[in-house]
Amino acid sequence: MLALSAILTLLFLCYLVVEFVKLQRKRQQHPPGPAPIPILGCLWQLKFFRLDRDILTEVAKSHGDIFTLWFGQVPVIILNGFQAVKDGLTTHPEDVAGRPVTPFFQAMANNKVASGIFLATGRTWRNQRRFSLMTLKRLGLGKMNLEYQIQEEARHLVETFMNAKGKPMNPSFALKLAVSNVICAVVFGHRFSNDDKTFHHLLEAVEFIFKFAGSLYYRLYDVFPWVMRCVPGPPKKTLSCCESVCSFIRKEISIHQSRGTSEEPADFIHCYLAQIEKSKDQLKPAYDEHNMIQSIFDLFLAGTETSSTTLCWALLYMVAYPDVQAKVQKEIDATVAPRQMICYEDRKNLPYTNAVIHEVQRFSTIISIGVSRLSVKDTMIRQFPIKKGIIILPNIASALMDPNEWETPREFNPSHFLDRDGKFTCREAFIPFSIGHRMCLGEHLARVELFIFFSNLLKAFTFHLPEGVKEINTEPIWGGTLQPHYFEICTKPR
Numbered sequence: 001m002l003a004l005s006a007i008l009t010l011l012f013l014c015y016l017v018v019e020f021v022k023l024q025r026k027r028q029q030h031p032p033g034p035a036p037i038p039i040l041g042c043l044w045q046l047k048f049f050r051l052d053r054d055i056l057t058e059v060a061k062s063h064g065d066i067f068t069l070w071f072g073q074v075p076v077i078i079l080n081g082f083q084a085v086k087d088g089l090t091t092h093p094e095d096v097a098g099r100p101v102t103p104f105f106q107a108m109a110n111n112k113v114a115s116g117i118f119l120a121t122g123r124t125w126r127n128q129r130r131f132s133l134m135t136l137k138r139l140g141l142g143k144m145n146l147e148y149q150i151q152e153e154a155r156h157l158v159e160t161f162m163n164a165k166g167k168p169m170n171p172s173f174a175l176k177l178a179v180s181n182v183i184c185a186v187v188f189g190h191r192f193s194n195d196d197k198t199f200h201h202l203l204e205a206v207e208f209i210f211k212f213a214g215s216l217y218y219r220l221y222d223v224f225p226w227v228m229r230c231v232p233g234p235p236k237k238t239l240s241c242c243e244s245v246c247s248f249i250r251k252e253i254s255i256h257q258s259r260g261t262s263e264e265p266a267d268f269i270h271c272y273l274a275q276i277e278k279s280k281d282q283l284k285p286a287y288d289e290h291n292m293i294q295s296i297f298d299l300f301l302a303g304t305e306t307s308s309t310t311l312c313w314a315l316l317y318m319v320a321y322p323d324v325q326a327k328v329q330k331e332i333d334a335t336v337a338p339r340q341m342i343c344y345e346d347r348k349n350l351p352y353t354n355a356v357i358h359e360v361q362r363f364s365t366i367i368s369i370g371v372s373r374l375s376v377k378d379t380m381i382r383q384f385p386i387k388k389g390i391i392i393l394p395n396i397a398s399a400l401m402d403p404n405e406w407e408t409p410r411e412f413n414p415s416h417f418l419d420r421d422g423k424f425t426c427r428e429a430f431i432p433f434s435i436g437h438r439m440c441l442g443e444h445l446a447r448v449e450l451f452i453f454f455s456n457l458l459k460a461f462t463f464h465l466p467e468g469v470k471e472i473n474t475e476p477i478w479g480g481t482l483q484p485h486y487f488e489i490c491t492k493p494r
């Protein structure tokens, strides 16, 4: 028995040595980086999966702003700092426009080829993305004006805050309801009432999926899928949350199908059903129900969590920096009539308010480490040859906090977006929506939402801490999006 375990240990040690030598050889084909070890790769150096922007910036100090980290046995190219992110994603944008299908993504796609927008690559992605962009644009025009819809939601939100009657409240759920209702109106053609239980369940499912995406479970799933598939708890619950959202989408589609078609484009589902009908005689139709469900899923998830989290940070910063809040309100009072609802066009006369919103996005860096990309062919990033099928991870936060680009990167400072005359000025390194061919599809919608919600809330209320509360925690909670810790604020109508 002793001899057997000695032999097994020896065999295992031999395996480790062989793997170590192989890894060192493979390393030569990628940009430099810390030495990986068998099985774990560089995970021990990342404090086991803490893909923190600062840890990556620390590694960049020793290995350069483009370096390789091994997640288990998988090499991942990290782009750190604005210049590296820009060079990596925009020099040959088509070559790095793929999305890696990691084991968990594969499970989310029910082990089928990835469909929709977010997870897809190649022809499927190109068609779904183009169609979705075109449709969002189309629905923003004419009767179903998106901006009008956002103003309506801003009105409901002001009402919700007013109903709290100045008592302490956590604004997170109210913001989620408001923001999500905008994307619901676009894709489903209707909004939900604030106390609709189905809507609440959907939003809870979205929140769980995003939390999981930033968790240790998710990272472990991608490195040890065969183990994690058997583990009960968060991975299984996330897949069931995805299924609940998809089954809701299916129901909405069948309601649309039973209603039949109309001339006017009413909503995203309506437009997609018409597109399926139009392309059904093609040899390999690009539009089908499977892609429709996944595209709607992508729009609903991305369109709910991101803008509402940013607005939550915005309110937290306003109580943390009351002088900034007062300056925004002074500008609004001097520019907008008391009864008027602020619209997106007003941003041109509200440069300080606009600068504050941009600074909220920069400073909160909600998508801290960007979304992974995949090289779809052999390519070059600067002097480094990158083989087809390599994962590339842009450290978006490192660009938004790059000391070469921002005067005071670690301070909340709206002057980053103002010129000497106090006029609004955007900066090239402002890339919260990422850059390149896969940059955020909802950027325009998000910008309009953030401006209209934020400015109308500050026009209606002054936000302050509950009595007796002196400390504010502005550190983020790690997750698929960086979230503020639980906090309560009070509203004082103006």
Ligand code: HEM
Binding pocket: 117, 118, 119, 129, 183, 298, 299, 302, 303, 304, 306, 307, 310, 366, 367, 370, 371, 372, 432, 433, 434, 435, 437, 438, 439, 440, 441, 442, 443, 445, 446
């Ligand atoms: C503050 C709000 C938002 C931020 C910071 C944000 C940020 C991002 C980022 C960083 C990406 C990854 C891009 C890449 O792979 O390089 C992304 C992708 C995406 N976003 Fe957003 N987003 C926001 C709002 C929205 C909204 C409102 C929608 C819905 C209309 C949306 C829909 C999408 C979609 C569908 C993708 C996938 C694009 C693709 O793979 O081609 N996002 N977003």
